[in-house]
Amino acid sequence: MxxxxxxDEQFAFNLDARDPLSKYKNKFYIPKNSKGEExxxxxxxxxxxxxxxVAAAIDQELIDWANLGVEGHTQAKxxxxxxxxxxxxxxxxxxxxxxxxxxxxNTLTANLHLMMVSFYQPTKKRHKILIESDxxxxxxxxxASQIKHHGFNPKDSIxxxxxxxxxxxxxxxxxxxxxxxxxxxxALVMLGSVNYYTGQFFNxxxxxxxxxxxxxxxxxxxxxxxxxxxxxxxxxxxDFAVWCTYKxxxxxxxxxxxxxxxxxxxxxxxxxxFTGWWGHNKQTRFKMRDEFDQxxxxxxxxxxxxxxxxxxxxxxxxxxxxxxxMKNLINxxxxxxxxxxxxxxxxxxPKIKIITPxxxxxxxxxxxxxxxxxxxxxxKKLTDSGVITDWREPDVIRCAPVPLYxxxxxxxxxxxxxxxxxxx
Ligand SMILES: Cc1ncc(COP(=O)(O)O)c(C=O)c1O
Numbered sequence: 001m002x003x004x005x006x007x008d009e010q011f012a013f014n015l016d017a018r019d020p021l022s023k024y025k026n027k028f029y030i031p032k033n034s035k036g037e038e039x040x041x042x043x044x045x046x047x048x049x050x051x052x053x054v055a056a057a058i059d060q061e062l063i064d065w066a067n068l069g070v071e072g073h074t075q076a077k078x079x080x081x082x083x084x085x086x087x088x089x090x091x092x093x094x095x096x097x098x099x100x101x102x103x104x105x106n107t108l109t110a111n112l113h114l115m116m117v118s119f120y121q122p123t124k125k126r127h128k129i130l131i132e133s134d135x136x137x138x139x140x141x142x143x144a145s146q147i148k149h150h151g152f153n154p155k156d157s158i159x160x161x162x163x164x165x166x167x168x169x170x171x172x173x174x175x176x177x178x179x180x181x182x183x184x185x186x187a188l189v190m191l192g193s194v195n196y197y198t199g200q201f202f203n204x205x206x207x208x209x210x211x212x213x214x215x216x217x218x219x220x221x222x223x224x225x226x227x228x229x230x231x232x233x234x235x236x237x238x239d240f241a242v243w244c245t246y247k248x249x250x251x252x253x254x255x256x257x258x259x260x261x262x263x264x265x266x267x268x269x270x271x272x273x274f275t276g277w278w279g280h281n282k283q284t285r286f287k288m289r290d291e292f293d294q295x296x297x298x299x300x301x302x303x304x305x306x307x308x309x310x311x312x313x314x315x316x317x318x319x320x321x322x323x324x325x326m327k328n329l330i331n332x333x334x335x336x337x338x339x340x341x342x343x344x345x346x347x348x349x350p351k352i353k354i355i356t357p358x359x360x361x362x363x364x365x366x367x368x369x370x371x372x373x374x375x376x377x378x379x380k381k382l383t384d385s386g387v388i389t390d391w392r393e394p395d396v397i398r399c400a401p402v403p404l405y406x407x408x409x410x411x412x413x414x415x416x417x418x419x420x421x422x423x424x
Contacts, residue, residue, distance in 0.1 A: 012411065168198050194223065245314050259298055
C-alpha cells in the first residue's frame, strides 16, 4: 500500500479525525506518568492495555460467586460450567477458524506442550523439529524438552531455519532447501506466525503446504499474530496453533491462552493426548466413572475446569474486537504502521534501522528498530521521555502501535521524541 503521507503534525490530526476506530482509544485505560500525563504506549505486543469494561465483567463473577457459591456453576448470570463456550465463536473469528477448532484453556507454553504430545510423534527415521533460529526462548525450551522426553538429543533433532548471513529476515528458499534436505526426517515444523523479534509475518499457508508435502506436521505459535494479523488458520490447514491473550487480545497479565486444532483432527481418537475431565463428554462428565470419552474438536484437549475470572476479562475484550471488526482493525493497522515507517525513514539517521519487512503482507503492527552497536541508552532515553516500547537483546527496540488504542498523533509524538533522543 503506497500512501501519500506528510511529516507535519496537522497531517496526523487529520488522519485521526477521519479514523472510524478512533473512539476505541477511550475504551481503554492509558497508563500515566508521575505527573498524571498519559504516556505513549507502544507495547501492546507484550501486554495489551486494560479495557474499561474488564472490571465490571470480573465483578459480575465475583458477585455471583458471593451470592451463589457453587450454584454459580449453573445459576450465575453467565453459568461457569459452559463459560468458555462464550468465548469460542468470537475468538475463532479473530484467528480465522471454525468454532470447533478453537478453545481457550491453560497458558501458551502449556498448550504448546499438549499439542506436541499429539502432533510430535517421533520415530527413529523422523524425529526432527524445524523452528526459527531466533524462536522465542520458551518455544525453544518446550521443543527441546519434548525431544528429550522421547529419548532423542536436541542437538541432533532440532533444525533451524535461519536468515542468510548478514540478514535479519527469513527467506522461503532457505525453508524449501531445508525441507529438500531434511524433509523426510522432520516430524514437526513449529514456527511463530509473526516472529517476536523481527516482526516478520510468515505465509502460514505456503509453509504448511510445503511441510505437509514432505509428510511433516505443522504448528504455529501465534502469540504475536492473534488479534494483530489475518491468520486465517482454518484455510492455512496447519495441524495446530497456540497463542496467548495478554498481548494484542488485551485480556490481562498471564491470562488464559488459545488453542487451534484443525477440523480434520476433530474426531480422531487415535491421536495421542494428555487428558483431563474437562475434555470429556459434557453429558457424562459428572458421572465420574466413565472411560475417557473425548469431546470433538479442540475442546477435547481441555484438562481442567477453567479460571472464570480470567475468562471474564477475555470475554470483555473479545466484545470490543467483535464490535470493531478484525478486518477494520487490520486495515487501520496497515495504515498506522505504514505511517510509522514513513516518519522513521524521514528521520534518516544511521544509528537506527527498521528490520521488519516493509511489505504489509509480511508484517503486523510491530516495527523492530535495530540500534547500531546495540546501544541500549537510546531505549532508556525513549522510556524516560514517556514512550513505552520494549528492548529485546541483542539490539532491537520493538514498537507496536495497535489500532484499538493508538492514534496517528501517538505515532507523530513518538517519532518526534525518538528524533530528540537520537540527537541528545
Ligand atoms: C512468541 C512467544 N511464545 C511464547 C511465549 C511464552 O508465553 P507464556 O509465558 O504465556 O507461556 C511468549 C511470551 O511472551 C511469546 O512471545
